[in-house]
Amino acid sequence: xxxxLQRVSEASVDVIDPSTNSVDPTFAKQTIGTGYVLLVGVxxxxxxxxxxxxAGKIARLRVFxxxxxxxxESITQHDxxxxxxxxxxxxxxxxxxxxxxxxxAGEPEHAKRVWLAFNEALRAQGLTVKEGRxxxxxxxxxxxxxxxxxxxxxxxxxxE
Numbered sequence: 001x002x003x004x005l006q007r008v009s010e011a012s013v014d015v016i017d018p019s020t021n022s023v024d025p026t027f028a029k030q031t032i033g034t035g036y037v038l039l040v041g042v043x044x045x046x047x048x049x050x051x052x053x054x055a056g057k058i059a060r061l062r063v064f065x066x067x068x069x070x071x072x073e074s075i076t077q078h079d080x081x082x083x084x085x086x087x088x089x090x091x092x093x094x095x096x097x098x099x100x101x102x103x104x105a106g107e108p109e110h111a112k113r114v115w116l117a118f119n120e121a122l123r124a125q126g127l128t129v130k131e132g133r134x135x136x137x138x139x140x141x142x143x144x145x146x147x148x149x150x151x152x153x154x155x156x157x158x159x160e
Contacts, residue, residue, distance in 0.1 A: 001050045001114070002041040002090045002155075007063055007148035011037045011083045013130075016137040030130040035080030037142050040118065041090030042111035043104060043155070050154040051114065055121035058082075063148050071148070075127065082122055085132040085140055086115045108135060 015027035023029075036058070064073040064080070075082070088111065092100035106114065112134045122129045132138045 001043065001046045001054055001118070002153045003054065003058075003151070004039040004087075004090065005058065005061075005150045005152065006037045006039075006142060007035075007145045008032070008037050008083075009034055009143045009145040011035075011140065011142035013083060013085060013132045013141075014139045015133045016139060018137055024136075027133055027136075030083060030132065032081035032083045032128075032130055034078055034145070035075060035128075036082050037140065038082055038084045039087040039090060040084055040115055041087055042106040042114045043091060044106045044110055046106065046110075046114050046154065048117075049158065051118045051121050053154060053158060054152065055118060055125055057152070058122065059125035059127060061150075063146075063150070076125075081128040081130065083130050083132075083140075083142075084115070084119050084122070085138065086111065086134045 010033055012029055012031040014029050015024040017024040060074055062074050063071045064078045066072040088102060088105040091105035092102055093104060094100050115134060119129045119131055
């Protein structure tokens with residue numbers, strides 16, 4: 001799994017109806033305050049090992065400031081929320097040509113299952129998680145706080 005984590009002071013996501021290019025009225029806009037926006041890419045090899053490791057790491061990650069202004073506190077210490085957005089383009093390869101290749105991205109059915117299970121694993125860590133809609137055209141708005149942006153790739157960390 002590949003995740004871009006952004007610490008935010010606020011964020012939201014709307015789903016866009018492709019036929020009208022306007023906000024889809026069947027999707028309730030998801031909004032969070034202080035917390036993380038997670039852009040989540042899934043590969044076919046990803047499963048429970050990656051889900052468990054990432055959920056634990058994100059819950060414990062100390063990137064919020066303590067009273068001394070040092071990044072030393074976790075999202076749980078700040079009653080933070082998570083906005084999780086599925087994003088297959090994190091596996092885009094631009095080495096050849098001008099059009100990205102997405103062959104490393106997980107098959108949609110697998111990727112959706114893993115993404116939803118990952119969100120549930122975050123909830124099991126005691127975190128509030130709001131979601132975009134898998135496979136939809138979305139508009140994500142956020143205020144990056146810091147800015148703090150981290151990229152985590154389980155293939156690098158877990159040695160896959």
